Amino acid sequence: MHSKIEVRDLNKSYESDQGRLVVVDNVSFTVRDGETVAIIGPSGCGKTTLMNMIAGFVRPDAGAIVIDGVPRVKPDPRGILITQHGSVFPWLTVRENLMFGLNGHAPRNKAEIADHYAAIVGLKGFESSYPHELSGGMLKRAELARALVVKPEVLYMDEPFSALDALMSLRVRNELLRILAEERHTVMLITHDVEEAIHVADRILVLSPRPARIQAEFDVPFPHPRRLASAPAQELRVAILRELGVDQYGG
Amino acid sequence: MNRIKSTLPALGVIVALLFAWWGAIVATQSLIFPTPWQVVTGAVELLADGTLWRHIGASLMRVGTGFALAVCVAVPLGLWMGWVRGAYDTLNPIFQMLRPISPIAWIPIAILWFGVGDASPIYLIFISSVFPMIVQTTVGVHTIDKRYLRAAENFGVSRATLFTQVVIPAVLPQVLVGMRIGLGVAWLVVVAAEMIALRSGLGYMIMDSRNAGNRYDLVIAGMIIIGVIGLSLDSTMRRLERIRWVRWRYAQ
Numbered sequence: 428m429h430s431k432i433e434v435r436d437l438n439k440s441y442e443s444d445q446g447r448l449v450v451v452d453n454v455s456f457t458v459r460d461g462e463t464v465a466i467i468g469p470s471g472c473g474k475t476t477l478m479n480m481i482a483g484f485v486r487p488d489a490g491a492i493v494i495d496g497v498p499r500v501k502p503d504p505r506g507i508l509i510t511q512h513g514s515v516f517p518w519l520t521v522r523e524n525l526m527f528g529l530n531g532h533a534p535r536n537k538a539e540i541a542d543h544y545a546a547i548v549g550l551k552g553f554e555s556s557y558p559h560e561l562s563g564g565m566l567k568r569a570e571l572a573r574a575l576v577v578k579p580e581v582l583y584m585d586e587p588f589s590a591l592d593a594l595m596s597l598r599v600r601n602e603l604l605r606i607l608a609e610e611r612h613t614v615m616l617i618t619h620d621v622e623e624a625i626h627v628a629d630r631i632l633v634l635s636p637r638p639a640r641i642q643a644e645f646d647v648p649f650p651h652p653r654r655l656a657s658a659p660a661q662e663l664r665v666a667i668l669r670e671l672g673v674d675q676y677g678g
Numbered sequence: 679m680n681r682i683k684s685t686l687p688a689l690g691v692i693v694a695l696l697f698a699w700w701g702a703i704v705a706t707q708s709l710i711f712p713t714p715w716q717v718v719t720g721a722v723e724l725l726a727d728g729t730l731w732r733h734i735g736a737s738l739m740r741v742g743t744g745f746a747l748a749v750c751v752a753v754p755l756g757l758w759m760g761w762v763r764g765a766y767d768t769l770n771p772i773f774q775m776l777r778p779i780s781p782i783a784w785i786p787i788a789i790l791w792f793g794v795g796d797a798s799p800i801y802l803i804f805i806s807s808v809f810p811m812i813v814q815t816t817v818g819v820h821t822i823d824k825r826y827l828r829a830a831e832n833f834g835v836s837r838a839t840l841f842t843q844v845v846i847p848a849v850l851p852q853v854l855v856g857m858r859i860g861l862g863v864a865w866l867v868v869v870a871a872e873m874i875a876l877r878s879g880l881g882y883m884i885m886d887s888r889n890a891g892n893r894y895d896l897v898i899a900g901m902i903i904i905g906v907i908g909l910s911l912d913s914t915m916r917r918l919e920r921i922r923w924v925r926w927r928y929a930q
Contacts, residue, residue, distance in 0.1 A: 484828060504834045514829035517926040518847035527843060528833035559929035577833060 431613045432458040432481065432581065437490035439476055440638075450476045451487070452638035463607065463614040465624035468634030469671060474617045475585055477639055481615065482508040482583045494581070504528055506581035507574035511589050515558050515570050521545055522554040524569060528577040544572040548602060564595040568602065575606065581613045588623065600626055604651060621667050625660055626653055633670045643670045712895035717902070720895035729883075733900075734907070736878035737868050740796060744803025745864045751804075752811035752860070753853055759812065760819020761845065770816070773809055781806035781867045785874055799871035799879070806867040807860030814859065818852025819845065851919075851927035858915040865908045880904050 439451040450473040458464045468474045479485040481492050483502035492499045494506070502508070515524050525541035532540065545554050548568040558566055567587065574582060588596040604627060607614065618624050624631045625647055633643040645667060649660060668674070696714050703713045712720070724730035759766045781802050788798040822845065830844045872881025880900050887896035919928055 482832070484831075502828075502832045502834075504832065506832075508828070508832055510825060512825060514823075514825040516826060516829070516844065516847070518850075518923065519843065523843075527830075527839075528835065530835060530839065557926055557929070559926055 429460060430457040431460040431462070431495065432615070433493040434458075434481060435491045435493065437477065437480055437492070438488045439473070439480060439485070440488060449638040451480070452640050453490075454634075454639060454641055455490075456632060456641060456644075458613060458615060461611045461613055462630065463616065463628045465616045465618055465628035465631045466634060467618060467621060467624050467631060467667065467671070468639060469636050470619055472634050472637050473639035474619075474634060477634075478508070478583055478585045478615070478617050482506055484508070504577045505579055506583055507577065507579040508583040508585065509570055509574055509587045511586040513566055513570050513590075515566055515573065517558045520555050520557055521550055521561070521569050521572075524558075525573050525576050527573065540576060544576045545569075547575070547606060548572040562595075563591055564599055567591060567595075567599050571599075571603065571606075575610065575612075578610075579612065581615065584614065584616045586618055587616070589618070589620070596620075596623070597626075603627065608651065621664050621671075622655055624667070625649075625663055626655060631667060633667060643667075710892060710894060712898060716895040717898045720893065721899035721903070724883075724896065724899065730903070733878055733880050733883045734903070736882075737872065737880045738907075740799045740872075740879065741803055741861075741864045741868045743796075744800040744868075745807055745861055747800070748804045748808040748811060748860060748864075749857065752808045752856070753815055756812045756815020756853075756856075757819060757845070757849065760816040760849070766816065773812060777809040777813070781863075782870055785871065788871075789874070794874075794876060796876075799868055799876070802867050802871045803864045807864040810859040810863060811853070811856035814852050814856025815849060818849035818856075821852070822848045847923060851924045854915070854918055854924055857918075858912065861911055861915055862908070865904075865911055869904055880907075 434454060434456050437451055437454045438449075440447050440449040442448075454477060456464075466474060466477070476485060480487045481499075483492070483499050483506070486500075499506075516527070519527065522538060522541045522545065525544055526537045529537045529540060542551075542554050545551060548571055550565060550568055550572065553561065553565065553569075558569065561569065567590075570587075588599055591599060600623060614627075616624065616627060628647055631645045631647060632641050633645070634640065635642040645663060647663065649657075654660065700714055702708075703711060721730065755769075759769055784802055784805055785798075788801050792798040792801050826844055826848060830840050835843070868879065869881040869884075872879035873885045876882050880903060884897050884900040887893040887900065918924070
């Protein structure tokens with residue numbers, strides 16, 4: 428497998444009242460095609476800035492993001508960003524939202540494709556609903572479907588499930604895994620939830636507190652469906668938490 | 679049932695005011711200030727000979743024309759100013775300066791430019807309602823949540839799609855707020871404008887009733903009718919908040 432995303436020496440700092448604030452400090456890593464990589468870090472460590480740079484919304488001060496061998500300078504539909512608060516357009520129905528990115532298709536075909544993806548994420552029957560008529564979990568599914576509809580090569584997910592309650596988060600995660608098993612996507616997931624990372628990712632990068640640097644890297648070798656309560660999964664969890672400076676047994 | 683219940687206190691206050699009014703006239707034995715009943719008979723008299731409808735029609739026509747012109751100018755201009763930084767920087771200071779000038783202050787110039795026909799009040803209505811609508815539309819564009827613009831950018835849609843499917847629907851609720859404000863001001867202004875000149879309209883009717891024999895019953899009838907029409911214009915605008923394209927904004 429060749430590397431899909433190559434992040435090279437990314438740097439980003441902001442001017443603040445206290446002077447220059449380095450947010451991302453020399454971050455380099457690669458993501459292989461079809462791989463799911465989770466990035467874990469303490470809150471405020473610069474995860475979101477890192478993700479926004481990789482997705483093309485923020486220009487790095489130095490360094491480059493190379494996707495399929497081509498440097499990325501701006502966002503495009505080959506990599507769709509999904510964020511915590513979501514961006515499903517509240518003034519469009521579910522179907523219209525899903526059709527939004529389908530510019531090259533004939534009008535009739537568009538609705539068909541949209542409805543197909545609505546069904547994939549379990550929103551069959553809600554195609555004509557408006558977002559305010561949906562629950563938080565359904566809204567997240569709609570956002571996921573809107574991303575999948577344009578067949579992106581990469582999904583950038585920035586704490587996508589953290590606005591959901593624990594049960595709903597687990598459900599949508601299972602849904603995501605099921606879809607990822609069917610359609611190959613490369614996924615970058617940013618989270619502060621260790622269990623979520625172990626549940627979903629093939630590899631986990633742990634970031635340091637600000638400025639964000641890569642502090643440790645873990646492989647998650649467990650086959651899907653994963654049992655998070657298994658001993659090796661728990662051991663991995665403890666090891667990651669220790670990297671984050673949290674000791675399970677209170678020390 | 680609940681609706682009736684919630685309007686009861688307001689009705690009670692109106693009835694109490696009418697009694698207080700009536701009582702005050704009886705107590706002071708005023709010869710010139712009319713009783714509520716005289717106002718009603720005066721209004722019926724005007725209704726019967728058709729002049730009231732003519733005046734109402736004239737006022738509504740002027741408001742309708744001036745307001746429609748203002749919408750046609752304000753909405754595109756507001757969108758443009760909201761979207762293009764340079765347009766905002768160039769035009770906003772001028773509009774902010776023109777906006778606080780009372781439309782009444784424009785009356786002499788309106789008469790100079792447009793004479794004493796219908797064009798003067800229409801111009802005054804235009805000038806009074808265009809600025810609030812420009813401002814609201816511009817604010818609407820500026821307050822579009824960044825995440826929606828980002829999502830649109832992410833999907834790489836054309837400028838036309840961006841405008842028709844993101845910017846305009848996102849701004850529409852604010853445009854509606856601007857229209858509500860604009861129509862309210864327009865109704866205020868038409869009556870004031872009609873007091874100056876012309877031979878029709880509710881404003882003219884009020885001044886004429888006073889000048890032609892101190893018919894204060896008709897003056898008050900006119901005032902009440904202006905209030906009632908203003909209220910129904912506003913509730914019509916409020917009803918627009920329920921239409922499909924803006925309902926999302928008011929849901930929950």
